[in-house]
Amino acid sequence: PNGKVKVLTGKFNGGRYLSPNDLVILPDGMIYFSDPRYVGDEKEEQDQMAVYRYNPADGSVKLAIGADQVEKPNGIALSPDGATLYVAENNNTPNGRMTLNAFTIHGDGSLGPKKVIVDFGAEAGIDGMTIDVQGNIYAAVRSTNRFGIVIYTASGLELAYIPTETLPTNCCFGTGAEANVLYVTAGGGLYRIMMNVAGFHPATAPLTKGGWVALFDGESANGWTPRGRADRLEAVNGELHLFSTANVWVVSDMQMADFEVEAEVKLPEQSASKDDHFNSGLGFRLFGETEKPKGYQCEIERESAGKNGGVYGIGLGGWLFPKGAKQTTAMREKNRGLFRDDKWNKFRVRAVGTRIQTWINGRLVSDL
Structure with a gap:
């Protein structure tokens, strides 16, 4: 930075903006920003509160979302795959709408139809918000009876709630060594919370992604952490072995948003118990720092149970x-007969946006 400030845009169609509130910068430099009006006595030079799209290539600005779709836009965020724009509708006038909305982003930057994923009804809605690398939404919810940071899945299902002492205004993740730190502004205070997931920063995300990454080095259990009591977790002849007499999760240090993973699995010999289905699974998009998380699991169990490759x-x-x-x-x-209890079985899981697919030994099992 050279210390100089450059105005990228100050007007739309010849009129000054109402009061730009929040923005998100895409990896290619495109900017979506909200322009509501909450306070101020200045003359209004725009006939609606809206979301605009700024193109750094030519400095042009286009209307992205009008008041016919979102009455009073506030917080704004981008999904890690760059395919969805989230916009908070926080209309604090009598009978105003309070919603969280998702818009598909087309190749030219235009947006698809609105999809309401959370409707707060008569309660106050969201101010600012941010995203983690798994695509979960962290929203500063200002509802009178339950305010704080509420964490939602991409489809609007609540995952967790972090209460704050006063009404929150915004939240964001740190970077670098603090990528797992969630910063929250509420009242007159600034707070920080250590999370078990890193934040997603679209402005610094790579434009292209791809390539396979090894999660197991074949020689050690490095990069894997037991959550719960594990008797042993070790590498044996190029295989990762887990020994435990209690329910335990083993978590990879790698964090992903959209991904495709392949793993080969072989079950231990069946015990004398009639109920030995060896209930296990490949968990993904898991949320929660301790004990049992929330998220999804590709089922791994004995063939007789019949649900291998199902999604729980x-x-x-x-x-x-x-x-x-x-x-x-x-x-x-x-x-x-697809899954073989006494042999190695190849599992494949693909999670892109809200679509989840699983395969066993090359056959598609789940697609939802």
Whole structure:
């Protein structure tokens, strides 16, 4: 920085903006910003509160979201895959709407139809918000009866609630060594919270992503941390072995947003117990720092149980696929013999946006 300030845009169609409030900068430099009006006696030179799109290539500004879709836009954020723009609607006038909305971003920067993912009804809604690398939304919710930082999935399902002493205004993650630190402004204070996930910063995100990354080096358990009591976690002849007599999670240090992962799995010999289904799974997009997390699990169990490759919502209502006896029976019949208890089995999981797909030994099992 050279210490000089440059105005990128101060007017739209010849009129000054009402009161630019929040913005998000995309990896390519494109900027979406909200322009509501909460305070001030200045003459209003725009006929609506809106979200605009600034193009750094030519300095042009276009209307992205009008008041017909979002009455009074406030906080704004971008999904890690760059495909979705989140906009908080915080209309504090009588009978004003209080919602959290998602818009698909097209290739030219224009937006698709509005999708309301959270409706606060008569309660106050969101001020500022931010995103983590898993695509979860951290919102400064100012509802009278339950204010604080509320964490939502991309579909609007509440994952966690962090109460604040006073009404929150905004939140954001740190960078570098503080990538896991969530900063919160509330009342006259600034707070910091250590999280078990890093924040996503679109302005500094790479334009291109890709390539395979090894999560297991074949020689050690480095990069893997047991959550719970594990008797042993060790590398044996190029395999990662976990020994435990209690329920335990083993978590990779790698953090991902959209991803595709492949893993080979072999179960231990079956015990004498009739109920030895060896319930396990490949967890992903998990949230929570201690004990049992919330998120998703690609099921791994003995073939007789019949749900290998199914998707279970941990703390999210249970089975997402299969659901119910009919779907479970159909899945068991279709995939009979696909999973081999005494051999290595190749699992593949792909999570892009809100779509989840799983494969076992090359066959698609779940697609939701």
